[in-house]
Amino acid sequence: xxxxxxxxxxxxxxxxxxxxxxxxxxxxxxxxxxxxxAMARGFQATLIASGSPDNVIVLRAGADTxxxxxxxxxxxxxxxxxxxxxxxxxxxxxxxxxVVVIGAFPLATTGTDANVQIRGVSDTVLQVRPKVELVxxxxxxxxxxxxxxxxxxxxxxxxFTLGSxxxxxxxDWRVVGVFSTGGTAFDSExxxxxxxxxQTFSRPEGIFQSVTARxxxxxxxxxxxxxxxxxxxxxxxxxxxxxxxxxxxxxVSTLIRALGFLVALVMAxxxxxxxxxxxxxxxxxxxxxxxxxxALGFGGGxxxxxxxxxxxxxxxxxxxxxxxxxxxxxGFTAGTMNWQTFxxxxxxxxxxxxxxxxxxxxxxxxxxxxxxxxxxxxxxMPVAAALREL
Amino acid sequence: xxxxxxxxxxxxxxxTRTLLTIGSIAVSLFLFGLLVAIESGLNAGVDxxxxxxxxxRNRISLIQxxxxxxxQQLLQIPHVEQATFxxxxxxxxxxxxxxxxxxxxxxxxxxxxxPEYEIPDEQWQAFLADREGAVVGRATADRFGWQLGDRxxxxxxxxxxxxxxxxxxxxxxxxxxxxxxxxWFHDAYLEERRRWGKGLVGWYTVKVDDPEHAVxxxxxxxxxxxxxxxxxxxxxxxxxxxxxxxxIGNIRLIVLSIGAVVxxxxxxxxxxxxxxxxxxxxxxxxxxxxIGFGDTTVxxxxxxxxxxxxxxxxxxGVVLAKLFTLGGDxxxxxxxxxxxxxxAMAAGLALSLVVGLLAGAIPAATAMRLEIVDALRRV
Numbered sequence: 073x074x075x076x077x078x079x080x081x082x083x084x085x086x087x088x089x090x091x092x093x094x095x096x097x098x099x100x101x102x103x104x105x106x107x108x109x110a111m112a113r114g115f116q117a118t119l120i121a122s123g124s125p126d127n128v129i130v131l132r133a134g135a136d137t138x139x140x141x142x143x144x145x146x147x148x149x150x151x152x153x154x155x156x157x158x159x160x161x162x163x164x165x166x167x168x169x170x171v172v173v174i175g176a177f178p179l180a181t182t183g184t185d186a187n188v189q190i191r192g193v194s195d196t197v198l199q200v201r202p203k204v205e206l207v208x209x210x211x212x213x214x215x216x217x218x219x220x221x222x223x224x225x226x227x228x229x230x231x232f233t234l235g236s237x238x239x240x241x242x243x244d245w246r247v248v249g250v251f252s253t254g255g256t257a258f259d260s261e262x263x264x265x266x267x268x269x270x271q272t273f274s275r276p277e278g279i280f281q282s283v284t285a286r287x288x289x290x291x292x293x294x295x296x297x298x299x300x301x302x303x304x305x306x307x308x309x310x311x312x313x314x315x316x317x318x319x320x321x322x323x324v325s326t327l328i329r330a331l332g333f334l335v336a337l338v339m340a341x342x343x344x345x346x347x348x349x350x351x352x353x354x355x356x357x358x359x360x361x362x363x364x365x366x367a368l369g370f371g372g373g374x375x376x377x378x379x380x381x382x383x384x385x386x387x388x389x390x391x392x393x394x395x396x397x398x399x400x401x402x403g404f405t406a407g408t409m410n411w412q413t414f415x416x417x418x419x420x421x422x423x424x425x426x427x428x429x430x431x432x433x434x435x436x437x438x439x440x441x442x443x444x445x446x447x448x449x450x451x452x453m454p455v456a457a458a459l460r461e462l
Numbered sequence: 463x464x465x466x467x468x469x470x471x472x473x474x475x476x477x478t479r480t481l482l483t484i485g486s487i488a489v490s491l492f493l494f495g496l497l498v499a500i501e502s503g504l505n506a507g508v509d510x511x512x513x514x515x516x517x518x519r520n521r522i523s524l525i526q527x528x529x530x531x532x533x534q535q536l537l538q539i540p541h542v543e544q545a546t547f548x549x550x551x552x553x554x555x556x557x558x559x560x561x562x563x564x565x566x567x568x569x570x571x572x573x574x575x576x577p578e579y580e581i582p583d584e585q586w587q588a589f590l591a592d593r594e595g596a597v598v599g600r601a602t603a604d605r606f607g608w609q610l611g612d613r614x615x616x617x618x619x620x621x622x623x624x625x626x627x628x629x630x631x632x633x634x635x636x637x638x639x640x641x642x643x644x645x646w647f648h649d650a651y652l653e654e655r656r657r658w659g660k661g662l663v664g665w666y667t668v669k670v671d672d673p674e675h676a677v678x679x680x681x682x683x684x685x686x687x688x689x690x691x692x693x694x695x696x697x698x699x700x701x702x703x704x705x706x707x708x709x710i711g712n713i714r715l716i717v718l719s720i721g722a723v724v725x726x727x728x729x730x731x732x733x734x735x736x737x738x739x740x741x742x743x744x745x746x747x748x749x750x751x752x753i754g755f756g757d758t759t760v761x762x763x764x765x766x767x768x769x770x771x772x773x774x775x776x777x778x779g780v781v782l783a784k785l786f787t788l789g790g791d792x793x794x795x796x797x798x799x800x801x802x803x804x805x806a807m808a809a810g811l812a813l814s815l816v817v818g819l820l821a822g823a824i825p826a827a828t829a830m831r832l833e834i835v836d837a838l839r840r841v
Contacts, residue, residue, distance in 0.1 A: 093734040100727040132622065136558060139525065140619040142658075176523040176695070184708045187523055241522055242693075273526075274691065323561065327797075331500060334792055338496065342489035346731040349482045353738055409709035411561075414525065416709055 080382040097346035098390030101339040106398040108332025110421045112325040118419035119321035122256035123314030130283040138282045145278030156296035158286040167285035168197040177229045186416040192266030209249030220249040222259035224418035241272040347442025355450045363458030372451040383443020391435025483735040487775025495783025503797030511700035513673040518666040521693040527662035541675040546571035549664035553616035564645045585631035595630035599642035641798040733821035740825035748837025761830040768822025776814020
């Protein structure tokens with residue numbers, strides 16, 4: 073026969089101080105665990121959202137990022153001719169050959185330089201990346217030294233507010249617009265005219281770093297890849313844009329996860345110690361009650377179940393507090409260096425319901441481990457001896 | 463010391479609680495050690511930066527190269543003793559996950575500017591003699607099980623193709639904080655094989671004769687190359703490394719502040735356990751006072767117990783953390799160093815001592831103020 077849960081609840085209420093400590097320990101552990109996962113997730117999501125399933129990115133074979141790639145104008149024309157590349161209303165192929173340069177600009181927070189991606193794009197870019205939305209001002213005019221700046225770049229770096237002038241490569245550029253892509257990696261970038269950017273950096277004309285093309289249908293990815301890699305005029309790798317950006321997030325998110333799991337694991341051990349301490353002292357303090365329960369006819373199994381349940385409930389309360397404490401972090405924007413692109417990237421924490429379920433499960437598990445041994449001790453207590461102490 | 467057996471006996475009475483409390487403290491201090499190691503890993507480079515070294519990069523960003531011809535011009539600037547250059551190679555060994563930094567170096571000058579790397583002389587000579595030779599740090603060599611003489615293929619990302627290098631030397635840092643993950647090879651080899659960017663290098667490092675001249679030399683260098691096609695930004699190596707560490711930015715702050723909060727929570731657990739222990743023993747403390755032990759002795763006894771638990775737990779935690787860091791970087795090569803220094807260990811022990819005192823203070827004070835009559839009433 074099961075011991076009513078109200079017995080546990082009232083017992084906890086009667087000795088709430090030690091319980092609070094155990095609850096706090098578990099809340100802290102779950103909170104940190106979730107915060108780290110939310111950070112890794114946010115970083116990854118920011119990059120994955122940058123890619124569209126309808127787009128492919130073409131890089132020189134063997135290059136793992138745009139930074140190390142080069143594609144020349146003739147190759148761009150070959151890619152543009154592929155039937156899998158979508159056409160705009162005016163019949164022009166929807167692809168954007170792009171140039172990426174990294175410029176050092178001071179961070180708004182510390183004043184120290186951070187690497188900012190400056191992306192030279194072509195005028196078709198708005199059709200290739202329909203997600204791009206102008207928040208303020210207008211888009212740059214081809215051939216003019218004008219910049220449009222990602223929403224996060226405006227706040228993260230100094231000197232990119234609308235209307236200001238920025239010196240890049242000896243040329244003064246005017247910020248004419250602010251764009252948003254809904255929190256993707258592009259929001260940390262600065263965009264301008266590709267040809268002009270190439271000239272400014274006195275790079276050979278007609279050399280781009282990547283070509284982003286829109287597919288006629290997302291099912292055509294394989295066909296385009298086969299066509300381009302088989303073409304003897306090209307030595308390129310064709311990757312779905314989403315897969316490309318997912319890969320860019322690998323290193324940093326792995327690092328955050330590895331550190332997060334490590335720290336959470338260590339803390340979990342500490343929190344379980346705390347829970348054990350609380351439950352052992354609970355069992356010791358309630359020796360007579362337990363003996364009375366046994367004398368009334370509750371079996372050993374019921375006592376074990378009751379104490380484990382109590383421990384798990386305490387842990388779940390801790391877990392819930394931990395989840396709630398982390399909730400305000402949702403959407404919090406942090407910035408870090410993405411080693412893979414060697415540039416600074418702003419991203420938002422993502423606390424999802426699935427993560428919170430994981431957090432609660434983690435808390436429940438800690439409660440289970442912390443409650444089992446004390447519960448067994450409670451069940452094994454000799455009834456007669458304990459009652460004699462009454 | 464006379465009371466040590468008494469204190470120990472008290473601790474043995476509730477073995478589970480004592481062990482669990484020691485365990486909690488050990489875990490907190492283990493975590494402390496871990497966070498210190500992570501923090502110094504993320505901050506790597508700043509601590510070992512030479513005060514007499516300046517880093518010169520292209521003003522636009524580190525990615526943009528500088529001409530090889532600058533080396534001679536740098537040497538003409540007053541107070542510059544030596545100038546060396548390096549470039550980022552950024553190739554992949556087998557899989558992208560196997561990241562480690564690779565640099566192309568100017569073999570003639572590199573060691574003069576960076577004397578802190580220890581390389582057996584015959585190995586260095588073997589490296590110089592082999593155009594396809596490479597020097598690799600101890601950590602990376604151990605990670606992939608490379609031995610001297612091994613030929614390793616790297617897949618170029620910036621410079622296409624497969625680059626095969628012979629491991630000719632293994633370097634070790636003179637200090638424990640040194641980055642032992644790098645691989646260096648001959649600039650001449652890259653220059654010979656690369657199809658573009660000939661005559662360009664990544665950045666320069668110069669050694670000045672006296673750190674006091676660093677600022678003045680930095681200004682002179684930037685002045686020298688201003689209005690050229692390749693303008694420069696010169697910073698001390700420390701500022702350069704710190705700038706890098708700052709780009710990692712908030713992540714570090716977040717990791718550390720979270721860790722601090724949690725450590726505080728775990729310490730709370732300890733304090734509560736101490737308080738319970740004293741509360742349970744109120745009658746006994748009354749008996750002690752009755753048979754003539756003074757208030758201060760009772761205070762000392764309780765404090766000693768708490769401090770003993772804390773220091774034993776803290777010691778275990780710090781030692782475990784040290785052992786853990788010796789086991790290597792848990793992120794698989796993404797932290798350039800993973801190391802717990804002696805001073806951090808001492809700080810950890812001091813921290814646990816403070817925790818022991820704090821956690822024991824209130825219970826001990828309660829015990830001291832206890833009136834015999836009240837205490838004995840509870841028997």
